[in-house]
Amino acid sequence: MRDKVKQILADNYPEIDFESSNELVDDGILDSLTMVGIISALSMEFGVFLPYEDILPENFNSIDAMVELLEKYV
Amino acid sequence: MTYNSLQFILFFAIFLILYLLMPRVRLRQTVILVGNVVFYKLASGFNMLAVLVGTSLVIYVTGRIIEHIYADYETKKEGLNPKEAAALFAGYKKHAKKFLLLAFLVILGILLYVKIGKLLGFKEVGRITGLLKPKRVLIPLGLSYYTFSGIGYLLDIYWKKAKCEHDYFKLLVCMTYFPHIVQGPIGRYDKLMKQFGELPGFSYERVCFGCQRMLWGLFKKMVVADRLALFTGAVFAAPAQFAGFEIFLAALLCTVELYADFSGCMDIVIGAAETMGVTLDENFRRPFFSKSAAEFWRRWHITLGTWFKDYVYMPIAMSPRFMKKAVNIRKKRGNRAGQIFSSAIPLAIVWLLTGLWHGTGADYVAWGCYWGTIIILATILAPDFKKLTERLHINTESFGFQLFRMTRTLLLFAVGRMLTVTGSLTGFAQLVSGLFKEHRVWTLFDGSLDGHGLDYKNFCVAVVGILLIWISDMLGEHMRIRETLAKQPLPLRWFVYYGGIVLVLIFGMYGAAFDASSFVYGGF
Numbered sequence: 001m002r003d004k005v006k007q008i009l010a011d012n013y014p015e016i017d018f019e020s021s022n023e024l025v026d027d028g029i030l031d032s033l034t035m036v037g038i039i040s041a042l043s044m045e046f047g048v049f050l051p052y053e054d055i056l057p058e059n060f061n062s063i064d065a066m067v068e069l070l071e072k073y074v
Numbered sequence: 075m076t077y078n079s080l081q082f083i084l085f086f087a088i089f090l091i092l093y094l095l096m097p098r099v100r101l102r103q104t105v106i107l108v109g110n111v112v113f114y115k116l117a118s119g120f121n122m123l124a125v126l127v128g129t130s131l132v133i134y135v136t137g138r139i140i141e142h143i144y145a146d147y148e149t150k151k152e153g154l155n156p157k158e159a160a161a162l163f164a165g166y167k168k169h170a171k172k173f174l175l176l177a178f179l180v181i182l183g184i185l186l187y188v189k190i191g192k193l194l195g196f197k198e199v200g201r202i203t204g205l206l207k208p209k210r211v212l213i214p215l216g217l218s219y220y221t222f223s224g225i226g227y228l229l230d231i232y233w234k235k236a237k238c239e240h241d242y243f244k245l246l247v248c249m250t251y252f253p254h255i256v257q258g259p260i261g262r263y264d265k266l267m268k269q270f271g272e273l274p275g276f277s278y279e280r281v282c283f284g285c286q287r288m289l290w291g292l293f294k295k296m297v298v299a300d301r302l303a304l305f306t307g308a309v310f311a312a313p314a315q316f317a318g319f320e321i322f323l324a325a326l327l328c329t330v331e332l333y334a335d336f337s338g339c340m341d342i343v344i345g346a347a348e349t350m351g352v353t354l355d356e357n358f359r360r361p362f363f364s365k366s367a368a369e370f371w372r373r374w375h376i377t378l379g380t381w382f383k384d385y386v387y388m389p390i391a392m393s394p395r396f397m398k399k400a401v402n403i404r405k406k407r408g409n410r411a412g413q414i415f416s417s418a419i420p421l422a423i424v425w426l427l428t429g430l431w432h433g434t435g436a437d438y439v440a441w442g443c444y445w446g447t448i449i450i451l452a453t454i455l456a457p458d459f460k461k462l463t464e465r466l467h468i469n470t471e472s473f474g475f476q477l478f479r480m481t482r483t484l485l486l487f488a489v490g491r492m493l494t495v496t497g498s499l500t501g502f503a504q505l506v507s508g509l510f511k512e513h514r515v516w517t518l519f520d521g522s523l524d525g526h527g528l529d530y531k532n533f534c535v536a537v538v539g540i541l542l543i544w545i546s547d548m549l550g551e552h553m554r555i556r557e558t559l560a561k562q563p564l565p566l567r568w569f570v571y572y573g574g575i576v577l578v579l580i581f582g583m584y585g586a587a588f589d590a591s592s593f594v595y596g597g598f
Contacts, residue, residue, distance in 0.1 A: 012409055032383050033453065036391040036420075037413045044401040044412075049394040051160065053233040072156040 001074070002067050005042065009063065012041045018063050025057035035060055042066070048073040075116040077256070077342045078295050085113065090349055094276045102273040103247050106350070113252035118215035121201045123250070125214040129181050130249045133224045134242050136177035137231050140170045141238040167232070174232050178225065185221045188213055193434040216255040218431060222381055224249065227263040229385055236264035244270050251352075253343040257336070259357045259377040266352070274351035283556055284349030289574045290546075291341025296582035298539035299335035302327050304527035310495045313504040318514035320523070321505055325488045328495055330540055333361065336375070355380075360547040365479035367448045367486055378431070382424045390420040410457075418450045425449070433494070437502065441493045448486060535581050 009018050016029060024030045030038070038060070043049055050073065059069040075081045089109045096102045114123045147166040151159045191211030199210045230236035239245050248267050274280075309316050309324035316324070337358040347354045355377050364370035371379050390396055396419070404412030429442020452459075463470050493502050517523050524530055549555055559567060 012413075032388060033417050036388070036416045039392065040397060040400045040404065040412055040416050041409070043397055044404050049397050050392070052389055052392045053235065055388060055392055056235070073160065 001070065002063060004045070005067050005070065006063055008041050008045050009038065012037060022062040022064075024061050026061060030060060038066075042070060046070060046074050075113065077339055077346075078292055081116065085109075085116065086346060090281075093350060094281070097275075099271070099273050102350075103244065103270060106251065106270075106273075107243070107247045110247065110250035110252045110255070114215065114250060114255070117256065119200055121212065122214040124202060125184065125212065126216075126220060126250060127246070129184065129220065129224060130242075130246050132177050132180050133228060133249070134239070134245050136173050136228055137238040138240075139173045140228070140231050143170045143173075144234065170232055174228060177228060181221055181224055184214075185217060187211070188217060189430070189434045216257075219258045219260055220249055220255065222260050222378075222431075223263055226260075226381060226385055229389075230262070230264060236262070239264070239267050251347075253347045253352075254354055257339050257343070259340065259344075259355045260381050261355050261377065266354075269352050277351070279560070280351060281349045283560075284345045284347070286556055286559075286571070286574075287345030287348060288342045289345075289571075289578065291338040291343075291345060292578050292582070293539070293574060294334040294338030294341060294543060296338075296578055298536060298543060299331050299338060300582075301528065301532055301536045301539070302331035302334070304532070305523075306331055306495075308527040310501070310505075313496055313501050313508060316514075316526075317508045317511045320514055320517055320526075321509045323518075323523075325492050325505070326484075327536075329484065329488045329491055330543075332491065333358070333374075334539075334543060360551055362484055362544075363480060363547065363551060364483045365476060367445065367452055367483060370483050370487065371445070371449070378428070382428060386427060387420045387424050390423060391416055396420075414454050417453050421450050421453070422446050435498070437494045437497065437499050440499060440502075441490055444490055444493060539581075 006018065009016070013034065016034070018024065021027050021029055025035070035055070039050060039055070048070065050069065054069055054072075059065050075085065089105070089112075093102060093105045093109070096105055111123065114120075114126070143166055147163055151162055154162060188211055191209075192213070194209075196209045196211040199205060199207075199212050202212060204210050205212055227236065231238050244267050245263070247270055248263050251266070254261060306324045306328040309320060310328070313321070340357045344354045344356070357376050359373040359376065361370055361374040364373050391400075396416075400412050400416045403415045425442045425446030426439070427442070428445070429438045429440075432438045432441065468475060492505050493499075496502060496505065521530070523533070528536070546555060559570060
């Protein structure tokens, strides 16, 4: 799943290096607009809708965190 | 009583001495609550306080009910896999939502009644009993601010992003906290209450830093903002009498005036809280260095922007129904169309609501639409702008281009300010038509500007004040000013401190004619 998530992120946001940090949100690399776009892309690919209570910076700070979150619902 | 009045300074001095003498956290909390009540009484009256206390009770009870509902879920989810737990939680969330909506009906109802009442010209009353008569409205001090913080707190509990406070006393201290009650910052109650649970004892450095910050705020407000207000007030009170350069100058200066006024107030209240060991959220981060409208709103009135992002923008964008729609658009029309849809609709709603938060008149609705349109278009057209700058071989990292972007953002802000500053769209139309009627550049040299509230000497003082704010902001981009100053030799430090006090005492604007007492954002 990690490779697939990485590919989706690279396709949608080629200008962002998602492996550059484990604090993507806290470092300001991902803003709310980008997060919405990422969630939308992941929802489309995996057919899941993440509840708002799970939309926390710590769940989007790294690819691994996103994968962990998705695995809860896929 | 406003934060820049002598009455407040005396109140705060007595309060701070008492507060710092208290040996235990509970006693410090009690002194804060007493201080809050005294401040509220002096600033607006006990009747307004009753509305605030009533609201705090609604928030406290609702928070506890939601917590109780979720506690039941926690016991029943044992042994379930994440998917089953999520399905079970959905039912509990639905149940909790009923209580949440009921609380919103009460606390948002008060805000809406006041906003609509003001729009319809209801008579303002000072006592709750006055509301028994038709077409009357009571406007509690800081209503918009504590309503928003309260809603945020309940939503955080509902989304399980914050823990519910069990100690009503602490919630009440937090909600009525006098440094943030009038103009914000719109803080998160859960974070603030955590600080109230650990109020530290006396620290020389903290008290010193807090007082410095308050002094800097007083300088911005009384030396710069109130001085500029003399000129801008004269122009915007009778826009038809002015033209060209006069209006252009007033529009530019009123952006600086608003910044000095609002950020000055934030410096005073954040400094006051700092002396008590409480860290309030920053509301400004040198906004005039912003290179785009979106960046500007991440640096200006930060806590309001964050509130709208967390409690309006993201919940809309993340709602399953909206997300399904966005996914469908992505599938049918491609990623970019999906991204545009995902951002444009929530942004449009956020900006309409931001306009309405500031005021219910047509001017503020237009102001919200103005900013919404700019930010949505900038988001949609960002890839095209990038291509264009590449095709034109523009070095977007060059100083010249950065300066162009900063100037453009400032001008956009000035136009937005012109929309609301006269109080009506007719006034805005007069300003725009006057702007292009004749240039009147000579008014800068022939002394005729002196006749519009601000004489030459005061104009020079204002310019020096603006320069000092600008230098401070410039330095603040790269260093921690107060910490650097604290490391300087004692004579230099005290020269700066006393210099600041003397500057405010000598050049501060006083007296009823200047109406120096009110803050622009105090009326929301």
